[in-house]
Amino acid sequence: MKTLHILRHAKSSWEDIGRGDHNRPLAPRGRRAAKKLAKHLRQQKVTPVMVLCSSATRARETLELLAPALGSPKKILIEDGLYAASADELLDRLRRVPDPTESVLLVGHNPGLQDLALTLAANGAMRGQVLEDFPTGALATLRIDVARWRDLAPRDAEVVDYVVPREL
Numbered sequence: 001m002k003t004l005h006i007l008r009h010a011k012s013s014w015e016d017i018g019r020g021d022h023n024r025p026l027a028p029r030g031r032r033a034a035k036k037l038a039k040h041l042r043q044q045k046v047t048p049v050m051v052l053c054s055s056a057t058r059a060r061e062t063l064e065l066l067a068p069a070l071g072s073p074k075k076i077l078i079e080d081g082l083y084a085a086s087a088d089e090l091l092d093r094l095r096r097v098p099d100p101t102e103s104v105l106l107v108g109h110n111p112g113l114q115d116l117a118l119t120l121a122a123n124g125a126m127r128g129q130v131l132e133d134f135p136t137g138a139l140a141t142l143r144i145d146v147a148r149w150r151d152l153a154p155r156d157a158e159v160v161d162y163v164v165p166r167e168l
Contacts, residue, residue, distance in 0.1 A: 002144040003103040004094070004157065005048060006117050008110055010034040010065075010165070011136040012058040022083060026061045033137040033165035034065035040139075040168050044161070047071035048105035050097060054082040059107050062137075070105070082108045087115035097149040110134055117142065119154050126159035137165040 010030035026034065051073045053063045060078060081093065090112050097104055106113070114134035120142055121127040130140050141161035146152055 002101075002146060002149065003048075004120070004142045004144055005046060005103070005105040006113050006140045006142065007037070007062070007066075007105060007107045008113050008134060008136055008138045009054070009056070009059040009062045009107060010037070022055070023057050025057050026065075030058070030062070030136065031065065034062050036165050036168040037062075037137060037139060037163075038066045038069040040163060041066060042069040046105070046141075047073075048103045049074050049101045050103070051076040051105045051107065052082060052093065052097075053078050053107040054085075054109060055080045056083050056109065059083075059109070063107050073105070074101075082106075084109055085112045087112050087119050090116045091119065091152065095150045095152055099148045099150075101149065114138075117159065120144070120152070120157040121159045122155045122157065124158050126162045129162045130159055133164070135164055135166075139163050 010033045011027045012024045012030060013027040047070060053059050055078050085108060117130045117140045140159055142157040143160050144157045146156050
């Protein structure tokens with residue numbers, strides 16, 4: 001069994017229209033939401049072995065605010081390829097996670113993250129929540145029934161937890 005935590009970055013700012021999309025920082029509301037998520041992660045004892053994070057400013061800032069709650073991941077990778085990645089690209093990246101890794105936190109963007117969660121998740125009560133809404137700060141936790149990441153395929157997972165900051 002593997003665990004995948006899929007986190008959409010917190011709410012970003014649109015104040016500085018001169019910044020490109022990749023460089024947009026978190027909005028004050030996003031910072032507050034990330035702090036709520038950090039508290040939730042700490043309470044749920046979410047301690048991923050590996051973190052994969054988009055190189056976009058808002059994703060990195062979200063991760064920075066969550067970091068104290070994550071324990072000590074063995075590896076944190078900030079990757080350009082995760083920025084605006086499709087579900088297929090994200091799935092390909094997950095298939096390259098080293099096999100001994102039991103849990104991964106993936107921090108990125110929509111629509112790729114929501115599409116990935118829906119691709120991986122078999123039918124279940126919480127899959128419907130992910131289908132309905134995946135706003136900024138949404139966190140879906142999937143239990144994956146594969147021994148090796150490279151074997152990860154559609155419908156290999158079950159959504160076992162789903163939270164959004166407004167509910168915390």
